[in-house]
Amino acid sequence: xxxxxxxxxxxxxxxxxxxxxxxxxxxxxxxxxxxxxxxxxxxxxxxxxxxxxxxxxxxxxxxxxxxxxxxxxxxxxxxxxxxxxxxxxxxxxxxxxxxxxxxxxxxxxxx
Amino acid sequence: xxxxxxxxxxxxxxxxxxxxxxxxxxxxxxxxxxxxxxxxxxxxxxxxxxxxxxxxxxxxxxxxxxxxxxxxxxxxxxxxxxxxxxxxxxxxxxxxxxxxxxxxxxxxxxxx
Numbered sequence: 001x002x003x004x005x006x007x008x009x010x011x012x013x014x015x016x017x018x019x020x021x022x023x024x025x026x027x028x029x030x031x032x033x034x035x036x037x038x039x040x041x042x043x044x045x046x047x048x049x050x051x052x053x054x055x056x057x058x059x060x061x062x063x064x065x066x067x068x069x070x071x072x073x074x075x076x077x078x079x080x081x082x083x084x085x086x087x088x089x090x091x092x093x094x095x096x097x098x099x100x101x102x103x104x105x106x107x108x109x110x111x
Numbered sequence: 112x113x114x115x116x117x118x119x120x121x122x123x124x125x126x127x128x129x130x131x132x133x134x135x136x137x138x139x140x141x142x143x144x145x146x147x148x149x150x151x152x153x154x155x156x157x158x159x160x161x162x163x164x165x166x167x168x169x170x171x172x173x174x175x176x177x178x179x180x181x182x183x184x185x186x187x188x189x190x191x192x193x194x195x196x197x198x199x200x201x202x203x204x205x206x207x208x209x210x211x212x213x214x215x216x217x218x219x220x221x222x223x
Contacts, residue, residue: 033211042202042214043154088153098144098167099204099212101153 002027004089006102014110019076021105023089031091032065032072033099038085046074079109113138115205115215116185123221130190130197132218136205143186144204144212145178154202160186193222 005024013019023032031050035043047056049065049072056063062075076083086104093100116135124130136143141161146154159167160180171178175193180186190197200219204212 042217044214045211048211090154094167097206097210098156098159098170099146099154100156101146103153106151 002029002091002093002100004029004091004100004102006089006105008105009103010106010108012108012110013079015081016078019079019083019107021074021087021089021107023072023074023102025070025091028069029091030069032069033090033092034063034072034074035088035090035101036085037088037104041085043088076107079107081109081111083107084109115203115213117201117203117215117218119218120216121219121221123223124193125223126194127192130193130220132188132190132201132203132220133185134188134203134205134215135185136203137207137213140205140207140213142206142208143180144206145186145188146202146204148200148202148217150199157188190220193220195222198222 002025007022033048034046036046037043047063052069053067054065060077064073074087086106088101088104090099090101115137118133143160145157147157148154156170158171158178163182175191177189198221200217202217203215206212
């Protein structure tokens with residue numbers, strides 16, 4: 001199946017700075033999901049995007065799905081220490097809807 | 112409403128032993144997925160089950176690994192004759208439909 005590439009792999013920011021992670025596919029995706037995993041924790045669903053050009057916001061988080069449905073981004077405005085963790089994009093593949101995950105972007109926030 | 116439950120949370124096995132990982136899905140959820148996560152890696156799909164049926168096992172290694180989701184009781188992921196390369200975090204997820212998946216806390220398996 002298709003792979004999704006995430007960049008950057010690591011991101012260190014000062015508290016209050018913005019953060020963006022990108023998810024790219026070589027082929028068109030039917031959907032994209034974003035998950036957050038805190039250190040030592042488990043993935044927690046954040047959102048799903050399905051429409052071309054879709055933009056969704058959750059407080060300081062903004063999610064976008066590209067017009068060609070081949071890329072997506074997660075932007076966090078004014079990061080806080082509670083934003084620390086690894087952010088994964090994933091898509092549900094095939095009839096079983098199994099999730100194919102990117103390798104994630106690990107965010108650290110310096111207070 | 113209890114979330115997805117997994118036990119044990121940590122499991123240590125010597126090479127050659129068997130590991131049994133259990134997952135109880137959220138109440139009302141009939142779809143169970145197992146994923147494996149190596150350190151600093153994303154999650155890799157292993158198997159998708161519904162009650163008494165394996166729907167998709169395309170991510171399962173051909174040997175030593177098996178999974179079941181019986182009519183009664185939790186889903187079980189079984190690893191026979193464990194090797195060091197099996198050390199990883201194993202996550203179970205459940206869903207009611209095929210949309211949002213809810214993940215359990217995971218079982219961290221260490222093979223010594």
